[in-house]
Amino acid sequence: MQKKIILASTSTLYDGQYLEYLEPVMAELFAGISEIVFISYARPGGISHDDYTRRAAGVFETKGIRVKGLHTFDEPLQGIRTAQAFFTGGGNTFLLVKQLHDLGLMDALAAAVNGGKPYLGCSAGSNIGGVSMQTTNDMPIVYPSSFRTMGLVPFNLNPHYLDPLPGLEHMGETRETRIREFHTQNNTPVVGLREGNWIAVNGEEITLEGAHSARIFLPGKDPYELAAGEKLVFS
Numbered sequence: 001m002q003k004k005i006i007l008a009s010t011s012t013l014y015d016g017q018y019l020e021y022l023e024p025v026m027a028e029l030f031a032g033i034s035e036i037v038f039i040s041y042a043r044p045g046g047i048s049h050d051d052y053t054r055r056a057a058g059v060f061e062t063k064g065i066r067v068k069g070l071h072t073f074d075e076p077l078q079g080i081r082t083a084q085a086f087f088t089g090g091g092n093t094f095l096l097v098k099q100l101h102d103l104g105l106m107d108a109l110a111a112a113v114n115g116g117k118p119y120l121g122c123s124a125g126s127n128i129g130g131v132s133m134q135t136t137n138d139m140p141i142v143y144p145s146s147f148r149t150m151g152l153v154p155f156n157l158n159p160h161y162l163d164p165l166p167g168l169e170h171m172g173e174t175r176e177t178r179i180r181e182f183h184t185q186n187n188t189p190v191v192g193l194r195e196g197n198w199i200a201v202n203g204e205e206i207t208l209e210g211a212h213s214a215r216i217f218l219p220g221k222d223p224y225e226l227a228a229g230e231k232l233v234f235s
Contacts, residue, residue, distance in 0.1 A: 001115060001116025001117075002116060002202065002203035003113065003114060003116060003152070003201050003202070003203060003204075004029055004116065004118040004119070004201070004202060005113060005118070005119045005120075005121075005129065005152055005153075005199075005200070005201035006022070006025055006026075006029055006119070006120045006121070006198050006199070006200055006201075007121045007125075007126035007129045007130075007152075007153070007157060007193075007198060007199040007201075008022055008025075008120070008121065008122045008123075008126055008159075008193075008197075008198035008199075009122075009123065009126065009159040009160055009161070009193040009194060009195050009196070009197050009198065009210075010090065010122060010123055010159065010160060010195050010196075011089065011090050011122035011123060013195060013196055014195075018055060018058075018059060019056075019059045019122075021196065022120075022122075022198070023063075025198065025200075025209075026063070026120065027063070029085075029118050029120060030063075030065060030085055030118055030120075033065060033084050033085045033118065034064075034065060034066060034084065035065065035066040035067070035068060035083075035084055035085075036060060036065060036066075036067055036068075036083070036084065036085045036086060036087050036118075037067075037068055037069075037070050037079055037080070037083040037084075037085070037086050037087075038052075038053050038056045038057070038067050038068065038069050038070065038086075038087050038088075038089065039070045039086060039087070039088040039089070039096075039100075039109075039125065040052040040053050040056075040069055040070070040071055040089060041070075041071070041088075041091075041095060041096045041099035041100065042088070042089060042090055042091025042092050042093065042095055042096040042123075042124040042125065043091050043092065043095060044089070044090055044091035044092070045091075047091075049069055049071040050069070052069075052089060052091075053067060053068075053069035053071075053072075055089075056087060056089060060087075067087075070105075076103055076105055077103075077104065077105060077108055080105060080108045080109055080112055081108065081112070083112065083117060084117065084118075085117055085118040085119070085120075086109070086112070086113065086117065086118070086119045086120070087119075087120045087121075087122075087125070088119075088120070088121045088122070088124070088125030088128065089122055089123075089124070089125055090122045090123025090124045090125060090126075090159075091123070091124050092124060092138045092139070092141055092142075093123075093124040093127045093128070093133045093136040093138045094133070094136070094138055094139070094140045094141055094142050094143075094144060095141060095142050096124045096125070096127075096128060097128060097133050097144040097146075097147070097149060098142045098143070098144035098145070100128070101144055101145045101146055102145065106128075106148070106149065106150060109150060110150035110151065110152065113150065113152055114152065119152070123159045123160065124136070124138065124159075126157050126159050126193070126198075126199070127149065127156075127157055127159065128149040128150050129149070129150055129152040129153055129157065129199070130149055130150075130151070130152075130153060130155060130156040130157045130188075131148075131149065131151050131153075131154065131155065131156055131188045132147045132148055132149055132156060132186075132188065133147050133149050133156075134147050134156065134182060134186065134188075135156040135157065135158045135178075135179060135182055135190050136158075136159075137158070137159070137160060137175075152201065153199060153201065153206055153232075154189070154234075155188060155189040155190060155191055155232070155234070156182075156188050156189070156190045156191070157190070157191050157193050157199070158175060158179060158190055158191070158192045158193060159193050160193075160194075160195060161175055161192030161193050161194050161214070161215055162174075162175050162194075163175075163215075164176070175192060176192075176215070176217075176223060179192065179217045179223075180217070183217065183218075183219040183220070186219070187219045189216070189217065189218050189219075189234045190216075190217040191208075191214050191215075191216060191217075191226075191232065192214055192215030192216070192217065192223075193214055194210075194211075194212045194213075194214065194215075195212075196210045196211035196212055197209065197210030197211065197212050197214055197228065198210050199232070205231065206231065206232040206233075207229065207230065207231050207232065208226055208227070208228055208229070208230055208232060209228055209229065210228050211228065212228065213225040213226055213227050213228060214226050214228075216234075218234060
């Protein structure tokens with residue numbers, strides 16, 4: 001089976017509802033799916049696993065798709081192996097990655113998705129689709145055993161990518177500065193994914209989709225813009 005993956009910058013756009021802007025994409029991604037397994041480990045704002053799962057279920061159940069939280073399985077590994085499809089929500093990437101490694105689930109989840117089970121990630125759930133979580137914006141509230149993630153795509157993501165605002169008096173590092181710092185120690189390409197954009201993987205083809213261009217960072221080179229609809233190919 002071909003890989004079917006969506007890695008979105010965010011779950012909610014300004015003045016929009018949860019997952020609203022992704023509904024057409026989700027309809028295609030999960031066509032024929034009756035139940036998805038929701039991975040709630042990132043827990044945005046400290047929300048409980050049950051409350052977070054209910055939030056996701058409230059959207060999917062209107063589409064005729066049941067949602068079961070991975071945290072409810074007595075054996076989470078079996079939950080991954082028997083799942084039809086997956087959704088990993090946003091929140092804190094450090095916490096998400098720690099939980100997946102501690103429970104021995106990272107490689108199993110990657111194998112399931114690479115084997116053709118549809119996968120939707122938003123924010124932290126998209127970060128784990130990359131090579132590592134080392135370009136996340138999150139605070140390190142916990143210490144994962146490894147920064148390695150699923151490697152579904154051959155690059156890292158920086159969801160919620162922000163451009164510098166002209167005239168802003170803030171003197172701290174920009175996102176671009178931080179990604180350049182990453183490239184002094186690492187060679188992995190980075191995609192700065194703006195709100196309203198997502199990465200689509202269909203088989204071996206990887207494209208940028210959504211409302212904006214993305215900022216592409218390669219080690220030792222000037223960053224450049226990639227237009228929506230274009231393939232992600234690094235030379």
